[in-house]
Amino acid sequence: MKKVRITAVRKVEHKDLMEKYENKIEHTCDVAEGMSWISVDGEKPDGLCGEAWKSMREFVVTLANGGGDFFDGWMKNKHSAMISCNDGFRPVSFLIEALD
Numbered sequence: 760m761k762k763v764r765i766t767a768v769r770k771v772e773h774k775d776l777m778e779k780y781e782n783k784i785e786h787t788c789d790v791a792e793g794m795s796w797i798s799v800d801g802e803k804p805d806g807l808c809g810e811a812w813k814s815m816r817e818f819v820v821t822l823a824n825g826g827g828d829f830f831d832g833w834m835k836n837k838h839s840a841m842i843s844c845n846d847g848f849r850p851v852s853f854l855i856e857a858l859d
Contacts, residue, residue, distance in 0.1 A: 760823045762858045763798040765807065765815065767791065768841075769852040777848045788844075790851050797858075798823065811844040815855055818842055822857040 767790050788808065796804035801823035803812045818840040821827065828837040838857040843850045 760800045761825065763801070763819050763822045764795060764854075764856050764858055765798060765804065765819065766795045766854045766856075767793065767851050768854050770849060771852075772849045773847070781848050788846060788849055788851065790844075808844065810846070811851065811853065814844050815840075815842040815853060818855055822855060825857075827857065 770788070770790065770792050790808055790811065796807045798804050798819050801816075801820035803809070803816070818829065821829075822838060822840070827834075827839070829840055834840060836856065840855045841852060842855060843852045
């Protein structure tokens with residue numbers, strides 16, 4: 760199996776949606792743009808948000824097993840994917856790339 764790098768490339772806050780729908784909470788996402796993790800053998804890296812992992816696990820495992828080319832040419836690099844976590848108020852976009 761291959762190693763797969765997971766990089767947080769963008770974090771957005773939808774303040775209007777937060778104000779309208781979200782209960783006030785003390786602790787939110789700890790992920791910041793530029794943070795990076797390495798998955799070995801398709802396993803969840805230490806320190807990566809569990810909810811984000813749920814959104815990307817299938818893609819990471821596929822890339823770790825040599826697969827790719829998701830959705831018939833979606834990504835310029837067929838051994839990568841751009842996946843967002845499932846937080847509708849402050850989604851983080853992650854670039855997932857198979858490493859040589």
